[in-house]
Amino acid sequence: MSELVLENLSKHFGDVRAIDGINLTVADGEFLTLLGPSGCGKSTTLFAIAGLDTPTGGIIRAGNNVFFDSTKGILVPPEKRNCGLVFQSYALWPHMTVEQNLAFPLKIRKVGGADRARRIAEALDLVEMAPYAKRYPHELSGGQQQRVALARTLVFEPTLLLLDEPLSNLDAKLRIRARNWLKELQQRLKITTIYVTHDQIEALAMSDRIAVMNKGEMVQLATPQEIYTRPAGAFVADFIGSSNFMKGKMARRDADGTAEVALEGGTMISAIWAPDVKPGSDVLVAVRPEHVRLAVARPANDDFNLLPGRITGRSYLGARYQYALDAGGTSIAAETEDAFDRPEVFATFDRAHAVVVLP
Amino acid sequence: MASIPITARARHGDGGLNRALAIQALIGGSALILVAAPLVPILYQSFVSRPLYEDGGILTLDNYVRLFGDSVFYSVISNSILLALATTLIACILGVAFAIFLERTNLPFRKTLRSIVLWPMYVSQLVIAFSWFVMYGPSGYVTLLTQQLFGDAPWNLYTIWGMAAVGGTGMAPLVYLFCASSAQRVDATLEDAGRTMGAGSLRVLWSISIPLMRPAIIYSALLTFIGSLEMLSVPLVFGRPVGIEFFTTYLYSHGLGGIEPDYGILGAAAAILLVIITVLLICQGMLLTKAGRFVTLKGKAQRQKLADLGAARWPVFLLFLLYNVVILAIPLAGIALRSVTTFLTPLMAPFDLLTWENFNLIFSYDAYVRSITNSLIISTVGGAIATVFIALITLVVHRSNFRFRRQLEFIALYPRAIPGIVAGIGLFWAMLIIPGIGWMHGTIWIMVLAFTMRSIPTAFGAISPALMQISEELDKSARSCGADWWTACRTIILPLLKPAIFSAYVLLFLSFLKEYSSAVFLFSPGNEIIGTTMLSFWANGDTGPVAALSVIQIALTVIFVFAARQLLRSHQNV
Numbered sequence: 003m004s005e006l007v008l009e010n011l012s013k014h015f016g017d018v019r020a021i022d023g024i025n026l027t028v029a030d031g032e033f034l035t036l037l038g039p040s041g042c043g044k045s046t047t048l049f050a051i052a053g054l055d056t057p058t059g060g061i062i063r064a065g066n067n068v069f070f071d072s073t074k075g076i077l078v079p080p081e082k083r084n085c086g087l088v089f090q091s092y093a094l095w096p097h098m099t100v101e102q103n104l105a106f107p108l109k110i111r112k113v114g115g116a117d118r119a120r121r122i123a124e125a126l127d128l129v130e131m132a133p134y135a136k137r138y139p140h141e142l143s144g145g146q147q148q149r150v151a152l153a154r155t156l157v158f159e160p161t162l163l164l165l166d167e168p169l170s171n172l173d174a175k176l177r178i179r180a181r182n183w184l185k186e187l188q189q190r191l192k193i194t195t196i197y198v199t200h201d202q203i204e205a206l207a208m209s210d211r212i213a214v215m216n217k218g219e220m221v222q223l224a225t226p227q228e229i230y231t232r233p234a235g236a237f238v239a240d241f242i243g244s245s246n247f248m249k250g251k252m253a254r255r256d257a258d259g260t261a262e263v264a265l266e267g268g269t270m271i272s273a274i275w276a277p278d279v280k281p282g283s284d285v286l287v288a289v290r291p292e293h294v295r296l297a298v299a300r301p302a303n304d305d306f307n308l309l310p311g312r313i314t315g316r317s318y319l320g321a322r323y324q325y326a327l328d329a330g331g332t333s334i335a336a337e338t339e340d341a342f343d344r345p346e347v348f349a350t351f352d353r354a355h356a357v358v359v360l361p
Numbered sequence: 362m363a364s365i366p367i368t369a370r371a372r373h374g375d376g377g378l379n380r381a382l383a384i385q386a387l388i389g390g391s392a393l394i395l396v397a398a399p400l401v402p403i404l405y406q407s408f409v410s411r412p413l414y415e416d417g418g419i420l421t422l423d424n425y426v427r428l429f430g431d432s433v434f435y436s437v438i439s440n441s442i443l444l445a446l447a448t449t450l451i452a453c454i455l456g457v458a459f460a461i462f463l464e465r466t467n468l469p470f471r472k473t474l475r476s477i478v479l480w481p482m483y484v485s486q487l488v489i490a491f492s493w494f495v496m497y498g499p500s501g502y503v504t505l506l507t508q509q510l511f512g513d514a515p516w517n518l519y520t521i522w523g524m525a526a527v528g529g530t531g532m533a534p535l536v537y538l539f540c541a542s543s544a545q546r547v548d549a550t551l552e553d554a555g556r557t558m559g560a561g562s563l564r565v566l567w568s569i570s571i572p573l574m575r576p577a578i579i580y581s582a583l584l585t586f587i588g589s590l591e592m593l594s595v596p597l598v599f600g601r602p603v604g605i606e607f608f609t610t611y612l613y614s615h616g617l618g619g620i621e622p623d624y625g626i627l628g629a630a631a632a633i634l635l636v637i638i639t640v641l642l643i644c645q646g647m648l649l650t651k652a653g654r655f656v657t658l659k660g661k662a663q664r665q666k667l668a669d670l671g672a673a674r675w676p677v678f679l680l681f682l683l684y685n686v687v688i689l690a691i692p693l694a695g696i697a698l699r700s701v702t703t704f705l706t707p708l709m710a711p712f713d714l715l716t717w718e719n720f721n722l723i724f725s726y727d728a729y730v731r732s733i734t735n736s737l738i739i740s741t742v743g744g745a746i747a748t749v750f751i752a753l754i755t756l757v758v759h760r761s762n763f764r765f766r767r768q769l770e771f772i773a774l775y776p777r778a779i780p781g782i783v784a785g786i787g788l789f790w791a792m793l794i795i796p797g798i799g800w801m802h803g804t805i806w807i808m809v810l811a812f813t814m815r816s817i818p819t820a821f822g823a824i825s826p827a828l829m830q831i832s833e834e835l836d837k838s839a840r841s842c843g844a845d846w847w848t849a850c851r852t853i854i855l856p857l858l859k860p861a862i863f864s865a866y867v868l869l870f871l872s873f874l875k876e877y878s879s880a881v882f883l884f885s886p887g888n889e890i891i892g893t894t895m896l897s898f899w900a901n902g903d904t905g906p907v908a909a910l911s912v913i914q915i916a917l918t919v920i921f922v923f924a925a926r927q928l929l930r931s932h933q934n935v
Contacts (some may be wrong), residue, residue, distance in 0.1 A: 054837050081848075087841040093834035097856050106852070107842035158843065233761040 004065025005030045006051065006162060013046055013059035013218075017243060020046045021057065022218040031192040033185070033231040035205040039214035039241065041126065044198045045166055047215075051088045051196060052164050064161055081110075087153030087164040092147045094139035098355050099125070101135040101149050107158040124134045125157035125298060128187065143177045152184070156191070163188070163195040169204060181207055202242045205312030214238050230274050236359050245333045246294070247286040252279055252358070261358050266329030271307045274357030285358050293355035294336035296325065306350040309334070313345045381846035385763040388753045391771050393629050393816045399779060402794060403635065406628030407550035411622060414793045421781050422623035430670045433606060433629070440600075441502060441590055441608045444528070448589035451529025453582050456536020457571070462677060463537075464544040465570060468657055469668045477685055482534045482934065484693070485875035487892055488911040490594040492692035495699050495904065498599075502695055503717060506707040519603045519792070529594045530688040532588055533631065536581040539672070544578035566668060572613045577646065583645040587638050591780030593878040608634050609878070616786055616882060631783045639778045672724075693915070700908035729906075730773050732889035735805050739890065740873040740921075743809035747873075748866040751820040752858065756850050758821075759828050759837060767909030770905050771823045776814055781878030784811055789882045811879040816872055820865040828854070854897020860929075 006028040009147040013020040028034045036044035049055035051062055053069065056077065062070040064085075068273055069078045092105055113121065126132040127150035139147055155163065168184075169177045185188045185208045188195050199205055205212050206226040214222045214229065214237075222234035233239035236247060250263040253270065261276035263285060272289050279285065303307065311329035323341060326336040327349055334349055402413060411418035426436050429443070434590050463475050481489065497505045497518055507514040522590050571578075593609040601610050603749050608630070615627050620804075670677055699705045702714040724728045751773075758770045776784075788811050792802050801807040831854060839849035877892025884893040891914050898906045 052841050056842065060719065079839070079845065081843045081845050083841070084843070085839065085841055089833060089834045089838055091830065091834050093838035095835060095839070095853055095857075105838065106844070108844040154838075154842070164841075 004161060004194065005032075006063070006065075006196070007063040008047070008051075009061040009063075011021070011047065011050065011057055011062060013043075013050065014059075019218045021050070022214075023219070024060070024220050026213060026220065026223065026256065028194055030194055033188050033195045033208060033339055035197045035199060035208045035209040035212045036215055037199060037202060037205040037241075038121070038201055041217075042215040043218040044200075044215050045261065048087075048164055048166055048196060048198045050160035051162070051213050052085045053078060053083045054087075067161075075278060084156070084158075084160050085164050085176065087161045088148075088151045088155055088161030088166065088168045090167045092139075092168075092171075092201060094147055094151055094154070098138075098141050099141070100137050100139070102158045103150060103154050105137070105200055108152065109133065114356070121157055125153040128156065129153040129208075143169050145180060148172065148180065152187075156193075163193045165197045167199050167201075171201070177204075206242070214241065215240075216266060225226050232276075232357060233288065233359060236288070236361060239357065239359050244335075245290055246290040247288055247359075249336070249361075250334045252276065252281050252283045252285050254262045254281060255279070260353075264333065264359055265309075265330070269309055269330065271356055271358035272353040273353050273358045277360060279360070284361055285361050288357045289351050289355055289357050289359070291324065291335040291337045293351050294334060294338075295350045296327075296336055296338050296340065296342060297350065298342065298344060298347060300348050301350055306352060307356060309349045311347060311349050313342060318343075333361065372777075379547050380578055381761070382763075384753075384847055385757050385761055388750075388757050389460070389763060389765055389769045389772075391750070392754055392817070394818070395810065395926035396772050396775055396779075397789045398439075398795070398810075399784045399814070400404060400635070401628060401787075402790035403628050403631045403783065403787045404421030406624055406739050406790060407632040408744065409628075410625065413628075413790055428629045428633075431626075431867055434611070435644055435646040437608060437611045437630075437782040439604045440521065440605055444596070444607060445586045445589040447521055448528040448532065448584045448592075451525050452532040452585045453578060454795050455530065456581065457540050457574070457578060458789070459533065459537040460540035461566060461570065462681070464541050465566070465668055466670050466677075467674065468681070469674060472572050473682055474678075478681075479534045480685075481531050483871060483922065484689075485594075485596040485892065485911075485914060486531060488593065488696065488914060489531050489692065490527060491899070491904075491907055491911055492696035492893070494598050495705065495908065496692050496695035502705050502707060503691065509707055518599045519605075521605070524595050524599045525589075528589050528592055528597065531621060532585045533725045535588070536578075536585060539581035540574055540577045543574045552749070567783070570873055580645060580648050583641055583648070586624060587641050587645075589750040590634070590638060591782070591878070593780075593782055593881075597896075612782050612786065613881065627786065631786055634783060637782065638729055642778050651752055656721065672769075688877050696908045696911050699904060700912045703905070719905035722906050723909050723913070728886065728889060729910075730895055731887075732891050732894035733908075735808075735888060736874055736877070736891040736914075737803050739808050739812065743812060744869040744873045746809065746865055747813035747816055748820060748862060751817055751865065752824055752855070752862050754817065755821055755824045755828050756854065760823065760850065760854060761846060774818050776816075777818045779815065780874065781815060782881065783812070784815055785879040785882035787818060788814075788879070803885045805888045805890075807883050808888060808890060811883060812873045813874070818871050820869055820871065823868055824858065824861050824866040828858060831857050860932075863929070865924075870925075871918060872919060874914065874921075 006026075008024050011024040011026075012022055015020075023045075024047060026034075036047055038044045039053050045056060046055055047348060050057045050070070057070060057072070057149060059072045060070070061068065061072070061275040064083070067083075068074075068076050069083055070076060081339040094145075096104070098106070101122055108118045108121060122135070122323060123132065126135055131146060131153060133143060133148050134146060134150070139150070142150065148171070151168070161242055181204055182270045197205075197208065200249055206229075209226055211223060211225055212229050213220050216237050222229060222238050224232070224234075229242055232243075239245040239247075248265055248271070250265040250271065251265045253262040255276050255278065259275040261271060261273050263276075265271060265287070266322055273287055274286070295306075300310075309329040309332075311327035313325050314328050315326035317324045319337070322337045322339050325336045325338070326344070327336060327347070329349060336349060365801055367515070402725075407415045408420050408422070409418040410421045410423060422516060463471050464476070468474065468615050493501075494502055497506065499517070499519065504514045507515050516526075518527065530621070540931075590608060593613065596605070596607040596610045597613065601614075602605060603645040606614075610625060612630055615630070616622050631760070695705065700713050700719050701716065703716050703718065705711060754769065754773050758766050759775065763769070779787075788807060792799055792807065801810070833856070836853050839853045845853065845854065875892075877896065880893050881888055881896065884890065895907045897911045898904075922930075
């Protein structure tokens with residue numbers, strides 16, 4: 003087991019930068035998620051770690067083993083990296099039974115006889131697939147295939163576990179079960195894991211840390227709570243959950259990061275955290291729809307940020323309503339269980355839920 | 362789990378990477394040598410003043426000057442082009458008509474007719490030419506019968522159009538194959554759109570369906586054109602007796618006719634044929650990039666609206682039957698009958714002339730029996746070797762990081778530009794000048810080499826689409842599990858590719874069994890094959906043994922095709 007280090011990892015084709023200078027250290031036993039929209043470079047990064055994609059620059063190192071170093075001309079082929087990679091399609095070999103699929107990496111490592119059988123049995127037990135050892139992949143459901151794919155990578159005790167959107171082919175309910183099960187398994191095995199997904203819920207639920215990627219760059223690396231509550235920019239704020247953005251100018255920022263922002267209409271907003279920029283700079287206040295409260299009467303308490311607004315639209319989401327408001331020229335989305343029949347309302351949100359980001 | 366030792370890294374040295382590279386380089390290098398072996402001697406000889414095995418030759422353009430100074434050569438060029446044009450025209454009209462009637466109309470028994478129109482592809486061009494000769498030649502059975510009944514037979518196969526009829530009907534199935542998939546893909550809504558605007562069925566067919574098939578038609582037209590340029594059997598059987606020379610017969614008679622062949626002229630003429638076909642292939646390649654990469658018969662199931670032939674349904678069906686009877690059934694029946702008679706004439710009932718003499722002759726001489734066993738060994742063993750070799754080429758081209766894999770693909774497809782007779786001349790010369798391979802002379806292995814080289818594009822084209830359908834993640838996952846390139850290929854891809862490899866083997870077996878044109882320069886006592894022995898009998902005017910050998914070849918083909926189908930059927934569920 004070991005930590006994984008990426009230094010200035012890049013892949014450029016001409017002017018196109020698939021990945022652009024990624025620096026990342028994944029601690030031993032950590033569960034790190036690469037999160038981003040499609041085309042952000044997360045899968046390219048994962049495949050570069052596995053050795054199936056060749057970067058153009060930088061260093062990849064696992065513990066003391068250098069996998070790739072562009073300056074020294076080191077490129078270790080995938081089969082010598084001992085990385086366990088689970089593909090989005092699972093990539094189970096259709097001409098082999100579950101058991102034979104698992105035996106393959108062991109045969110290559112010259113693990114024979116009783117030892118091999120024992121390890122296969124253990125790995126299948128681990129993913130609760132022992133009764134299916136003699137089945138062929140096409141005889142299994144998607145969820146079962148996914149477990150076999152995982153068992154096939156765990157059976158040879160890889161240094162790193164690399165997962166490329168392994169849950170994306172499962173239906174919604176199964177995905178939640180598989181997510182919890184996978185997280186629990188990872189914690190038990192304490193294996194360093196890199197998980198690639200575009201699903202923010204998966205990322206938030208499973209990760210020790212999340213690296214949010216956009217256009218080949220890593221835009222934020224932090225714990226799920228921090229990513230959600232202190233997004234490092236408009237992209238992160240909008241990609242993780244969704245956010246209202248209100249344009250304004252920075253009025254004051256204190257040393258602890260709390261700040262006051264003057265919106266375009268003149269309303270002052272207090273926020274719990276802001277990046278260190280000069281007063282007067284253009285900024286955005288980000289607040290999530292589920293944190294915006296609506297009230298018919300003006301609240302007496304002024305601990306909250308308050309914006310008078312007009313309801314311009316309403317959609318029914320089942321458990322809640324989503325309202326579209328116009329607050330002095332700024333559009334705001336709010337989610338609440340209450341139904342309002344008058345358009346004039348007051349929107350409030352706690353300063354703890356307001357974050358200032360750069361446009 | 363925690364107690365399991367990690368052994369992978371310790372066991373794998375740096376050897377793995379080198380092994381992959383070594384295998385890839387070996388395959389790429391062998392393909393290059395195989396394809397270059399016939400080309401280099403020909404190009405070299407065409408610019409050298411003396412036979413290439415003699416010392417003291419100087420580089421010169423004299424061969425080309427002499428070739429173009431020879432007035433015969435101009436008629437060779439014009440005859441070849443005229444024949445190719447006429448053959449292409451006939452093959453295309455027939456092929457497109459098959460495609461439309463069999464794929465787009467409600468013709469009865471379409472499924473059966475579809476397989477029947479492909480039958481000529483299984484029969485050697487040599488056998489087709491001989492069998493047409495036996496029935497429709499100037500003293501052929503049907504010709505004499507017609508003269509007897511009507512006073513005159515209105516055809517003469519000893520003309521360009523006569524030869525084009527033999528060649529064109531033989532190549533029509535190929536045009537049909539290409540146009541059929543295109544006809545299946547014609548979107549029915551486009552035709553419906555035409556119909557709503559008031560166009561009738563036939564009008565829609567003519568103005569919408571056929572133009573939509575144009576890429577396939579042009580592509581297969583070029584293919585037939587090239588095919589007829591390199592056709593040897595038909596010109597040899599029907600052109601040579603009346604002195605109409607073509608590229609292939611010119612090479613044939615200049616290379617084999619005289620006691621001392623004129624090497625320079627031979628080299629220059631072969632080089633020019635190579636250049637012409639290469640240019641045509643480049644044109645075709647440019648069309649191919651537009652028309653989609655691989656043409657398959659299994660178009661996706663789409664809503665098909667079939668044109669209603671109405672009252673013409675059964676007459677058209679009968680026309681189809683009649684056509685197949687005329688171009689295939691009668692000639693093959695004729696050659697079969699000829700093989701068991703002393704001669705064939707409408708003046709006497711064939712049952713009075715029955716004899717086993719032709720077969721007895723074949724089976725009583727070692728050399729003749731050997732030509733059959735050689736053909737079988739070359740087809741079974743050589744076909745297997747070629748299949749494995751070409752399957753490995755497709756792996757390197759499509760599934761490796763080999764630096765020259767693009768170039769290797771070009772090399773693999775290039776033999777389409779090498780006519781059989783040119784390949785034969787080139788390899789024959791290669792054996793004369795390349796040290797160390799002279800031992801191959803007179804063995805079946807030189808035939809295996811020649812046939813393998815010629816068949817690379819066919820098998821490559823048969824295996825590639827199947828290979829591309831196997832997800833790359835399957836071998837990538839094997840790699841990340843610790844398998845090197847070769848292990849991943851051997852244990853994952855090749856087993857999954859088995860059905861395609863088997864189909865490629867069937868194709869190669871049949872084409873090795875039929876092949877003759879590259880063998881005419883390569884055979885000598887010891888490595889005769891059925892085709893060369895037939896040509897030898899033919900040259901002596903012994904039609905009976907030729908017919909017997911034809912029957913044997915067809916019988917072997919039928920047996921093999923039947924066995925292969927049974928095998929495929931029994932393995933379908935695996």
